[in-house]
Amino acid sequence: MEIVKLEGVSKVFKSGEEIINAVDDLSLVINRGEFVAVVGPSGSGKTTLLNIISGIEKPDEGKVFFLGHRIDTLPENKLSELRLNKMGFIFQTYNLIPTLTAKENAEFILFLQGVPASERERRIREIFDFLGISELLDRFPKQMSGGQQQRVAIARAVVGKPEIVLADEPTANLDSENSKKVISLMKKLNKEMGITFIFSTHDPLIMESAERIIHLRDGKILKEERKD
Ligand SMILES: Nc1ncnc2c1ncn2[C@@H]1O[C@H](COP(=O)(O)OP(=O)(O)O)[C@@H](O)[C@H]1O
Numbered sequence: 690m691e692i693v694k695l696e697g698v699s700k701v702f703k704s705g706e707e708i709i710n711a712v713d714d715l716s717l718v719i720n721r722g723e724f725v726a727v728v729g730p731s732g733s734g735k736t737t738l739l740n741i742i743s744g745i746e747k748p749d750e751g752k753v754f755f756l757g758h759r760i761d762t763l764p765e766n767k768l769s770e771l772r773l774n775k776m777g778f779i780f781q782t783y784n785l786i787p788t789l790t791a792k793e794n795a796e797f798i799l800f801l802q803g804v805p806a807s808e809r810e811r812r813i814r815e816i817f818d819f820l821g822i823s824e825l826l827d828r829f830p831k832q833m834s835g836g837q838q839q840r841v842a843i844a845r846a847v848v849g850k851p852e853i854v855l856a857d858e859p860t861a862n863l864d865s866e867n868s869k870k871v872i873s874l875m876k877k878l879n880k881e882m883g884i885t886f887i888f889s890t891h892d893p894l895i896m897e898s899a900e901r902i903i904h905l906r907d908g909k910i911l912k913e914e915r916k917d
């Protein structure tokens with residue numbers, strides 16, 4: 690089943706006199722359960738592509754579908770509801786709220802989703818346990834290493850039971866050992882919970898672990914590799 694479909698999508702930015710085709714007539718289908726890496730040099734359009742998939746950026750041309758429904762024409766309130774309930778996000782800089790503990794960072798999502806308190810507690814314990822990070826529950830971001838913060842960010846991304854997780858260079862600030870840990874947790878969630886992952890990276894070691902690699906250059910797909 691198709692989870693993401695892009696048809697002839699383009700996004701143009703103007704920077705002074707310059708016109709930048711950040712995403713250039715790109716078409717793409719991603720099926721439910723895939724574990725996909727988007728790779729390419731800085732400026733190749735990775736972030737813009739992920740932002741178009743989540744509806745954060747509107748394409749100038751083309752159509753964007755999520756679970757069979759067109760989303761590029763949806764109003765902002767519908768898009769934020771979709772992002773809250775069906776999508777999880779992981780960022781290069783972790784982006785945990787500094788004044789909340791690891792547990793509260795994850796709980797915040799469930800609170801926004803309207804999950805009752807007792808259920809929130811149960812779900813958080815379950816996911817932290819699944820990811821092997823229960824000892825981090827009561828720590829504030831500044832009391833954790835980068836690798837630990839990113840593992841908490843993964844818990845936050847999936848605690849709301851999303852269909853898909855979009856991770857923009859999730860390992861860019863991590864050493865190789867922590868990068869491997871982060872990717873293996875993402876893979877475990879993909880395999881055991883069936884969550885679709887799309888992540889961007891320029892790290893060759895990290896892209897190796899993807900089942901499908903989409904190479905971007907100048908906003909276009911240069912080539913694709915699949916491992917079955
Ligand atoms: N908000 C913006 N305004 C102007 N140019 C942008 C903006 N966002 C991205 N770009 C440009 O679009 C191109 C693709 O950027 P981006 O999607 O961030 O690539 P990547 O994530 O692969 O580094 C780059 O040339 C970048 O400078």
Ligand SMILES: [Mg+2]
Nearest residue numbers: 735736737857
């Ligand atoms: Mg980027």
